Amino acid sequence: MITTADPIQAAIRPFRKASVNFWIAIGVLSAIVLVGIFAWVIQLRVGMGAAGYTDRSFWAIYIADVVAFIGVSYGGAVVSAILLITGVSWRAPLARLSEGMAVVTVLIGAALIVPHLGRPDRLMNMFLQPNFKSPVFWDFVAITTYMLASFVFFLVPLIPDMAILLEEHPNELGKRRTTLYKFLSKGWIGSNKQHKTLHGAITILAILIIPLAVSVHSVLSWAFSLVSRPGWHESIWAPYFVIAALYSGVALVIIVTAAFRRGYHLEEFIHERHFIRLGFLMAALGATYLYLTFADILPGAYLGERGVSQVVFDTIAGKFAISFWLFIIAGGVAPIILVALPQTRNIWGIVIASVLVVIALWLKRLVMVIETAHYDRLTQSFGDYYHFTWIPIAITLAATAAIPLLLMLLFRVFPILAINEIQEAESEEEALQASKSTSMAMKASVGALILVAAVSAISIVGATPSVAAQDNISLTAITSGAKVTLTATVLNGTVPVVDAPVDFYESTKMFKPGTNPIPLGRELTDLNGIASLTYTSVVNGPKNVSVTYYADVEGEPAIASTNIDINGAISPYEERAPKLLAGAGQVLVKVLFTLVFIVFVTVIAQIVRLRRVMRLQ
Amino acid sequence: MLSEGVKRGNRKDLGLTPAGDPCVEEADLSRRNMLYGLGALGVASMSGALGLINYSEEAQAVATDSLEHQWCRVIDLRACTGERKCVSSCQTRHGLPPEQTWMRVLSWQDEVGKEFFMPVPCQMCENPPCLDVCPVSSTFRTPEGIVLVDQETCIGSRACMAACPYEARYFNWSKPAETNRMPAPSPNTPEFPKNQLGTVGKCVLCADRMPYTNELPSCVDACPNGVHYIGDFVTDVAVNGRKTVKLSTFLSENNAVRFKEELGTNPRTYYILGNGQPLGGPEGAVK
Secondary structure, eight states: OOOOSOHHHHHHGGGSOOOHHHHHHHHHHHHHHHHHHHHHHHHHHHOGGGGTOBTTBSSOHHHHHHHHHHHHHHHHHIIIIIHHHTTOGGGHHHHHHHHHHHHHHHHHHHHTHHHHSSOGGGTTHHHHSOOTTOHHHHHHHHHHHHHHHHHHHHHTTHHHHHHHHHHHOTTTSOHHHHHHHHHHSTTOOOOHHHHHHHHHHHHHHHHHHHHHHHHHHHHHHHHHHTSOOTTTOOTTHHHHHHHHHHHHHHHHHHHHHHHHHHHTTOTTTSOHHHHHHHHHHHHHHHHHHHHHHHHHHHHHHHHOOTTHHHHHHHHHTSTTHHHHHHHHIIIIIHHHHHHHSTTTOSHHHHHHHHHHHHHHHHHHHHHHHHHHHTEETTTTEEOOOOOOOHHHHHHHHHHHHHHHHHHHHHHHHSOSSOHHHHHHHHHHHHHTOHHHHHHHHHHHHHHHHHHHHHHOOOOOOOOOOOOOSSEEEEEEEEEETTEEEEEEEEEETTEEOTTOEEEEEEEESTTSSSOEEEEEEEEEOOTTSEEEEEEEOOSOEEEEEEEEEOSSSSSOOEEEEEEEEEOSOOOSOOOOOOOTTHHHHHHHHHHHHHHHHHHHHHHHHHHHHHHHHHHHO | OHHHHHHHTOHHHHTOOOTTOHHHHHHHHHHHHHHHHHHHHHHHHHHHHHHHTTHHHHHHHHHHHSOSOOEEEEEETTSOOOOOHHHHHHHHHHTOOTTOOSSEEEEEEOTTOOEEEEEEOOOOOSSOHHHHHOTTSOEEEOTTSOEEEOTTTOOOOOHHHHHOTTOOEEEOOSOOOOOOOOSOSSSSBTTBOOOOTTOEEEOOTTGGGTTOSSOOOHHHHHOTTOOEEEEETTTTEEEOSSOEEEHHHHHHHTTOBOTTGGGSOOOSEEEEOOSSOOTTOSTTOBO
């Protein structure tokens, strides 16, 4: 379908003098964000206890928020990147909005890590003393990399649009926009070579952003599944998170598109068919998410193993049953029905389905986090679980309000429609060159698959007789290396005492000032009144060996001792072999760093090559 | 129309060279050369940077070669009567709020009403899961086997709390009250940490008292029944404040077991059962 409306006029409309409604909306949204920041300041002063956290709910709402917000960011990447490399021409009017949403939500999601931390003032330690074994560190790397790529992916397609606007409406842009546009699009004349380079750069960025978004959601899930907590320690969690991200992301794209379509009068470019197609995509992802939810729950529930089965039971039939089934119905079944029924398959129906999906998936993440966190692995029961206070609610609402706020501000600076892409899509439709784009898309998809595969790929001594009341005891020690033979003789006058229990000791300098005797064992004297014990000393150096004998149950023991010097003793302590696969972990770290480096170089290279063709002209 | 040219890149309108033109090829070549150069530079700097990654682990390996002590714990459950003196003395010594206990004493009853107790401090694992997940390397293991937290670098991500299978970590959710810390033998060190808002605390095995020749850990000192032993694998001795035993013999003769051995954490805390109780207790044992 070819639109006769001018995308330039529609894109430039938000730059003009804004209506009172616009400023009211900005004011209200800013106020909500300010309340959230105020709540965070209070939390900083009072402590995270004020946000309802306890040792049994150490992770709760903020981490769920992080997952939810960074999750929806992926939706922007999908609608734009996947649809681009698969050559879907109807994406053009949605491209700028979804790319903008991806940038805005990943920024808010990353910012939500700050209230989650006990000491956000030390965030720099992530750079200063990173631990490469930590999934949280890799979260940080993945989010940073994805943020850079999504930012560049938003900016690059803007270049021709800015040039077009500078060319056609120089007077309507205003001073600041003109300066910014001139700086960013300097040298763009729209030659064939420039267009070719631009297409190449956008395609590479689109291919790159898919495995990057997959990596972000996988690593986010590994912050949970790399610990041995029941419910979190699940191999399915990485793809489960990726699908959840896509699902909620497409839903938010629908909501944002519907809101801006109405508020910014883009009805001529974005039609019901756009919503229906996105709705189908959302329904397919919803069905996949329901399937993965079942696959996640079944193994734990089937085996009945303590821990996992308790968590599953508590989720589907215990404290969290209402939330869980609410999610299944409102976040899974209802949206699919709304999209499936022809009566509700319209903009309103699909937007309602999308709102249900976004809210239900946030709830699902909250349940996933709180449920397992409050399971106490010592008592094997549930501790007190998370209680909401106004602080985290204010912060979550602030983050939510920040989405439209930042988007409204963003589209006051940059054109809301991808002018160039819409025009190209139109001309493509005119020429019906569908076959050509498929082959490029094929190459691009193969490239994406290869990248995804690459990512998923680390011492005789004299005796000293001692005096006893009646019985007397003497001790001799013979050392041979670390082997010591102690021989005690118990005599009553000159008569050997038979079957007398004799206790042998060796001194240690440990755990007491001076010497501390370690019991070595008890032996009975033979017919000659002799008892002996052989042991291996474990510590080198001079020491005292002693022997005691209690003639009576009460009363002082007969004691004899002697000094020895041990050489060549070997401690029984042996270091344990390192964890299996510890070496593989080290290799993995190097591989991952190399991949991250390649991604950075590739992203930056796209800017460099564009700047080059823009300078050459 | 110029705008058309800008939009479509119309070659004819602007009089530009066609795609196959040598000038364009040249630009392509130089771009390629530059990218190769960038790549080569990257590979060089990358291999340099990757060489640094092993640094901390190699340093640790050197440190463990000169071992004097390897601390461990033995908890004799036969003697425990659940007085929880270990817990209170620890809280006093470390200035902990009432809800924060660096050692928990689980208790439960069997069908006959017999009570069982089980003190659970940090198990001082040899493969501590809490250490691996700390994003900022604030949790570390001393060469003598004590797992500690640097209160001055902890960012409070609580990843360690998620990872610890013994739930032995505690977060300072509110501002710790200025408590009468025992006469400070040391300033604020990981061995004798000062609690601060927003960081994670845990049992330090009174590491500031090492090598325990003058004073034993407070829980060991406080127990009236001699339940807690502090031991050393190297010199093969353990004491509970009144009795000294040969560690290896003591463990084997009493069939000492470790808690959650199947997790591969290699805990350095041994339990001596003997009252017929299961380790960890039944579902729903209380703190």
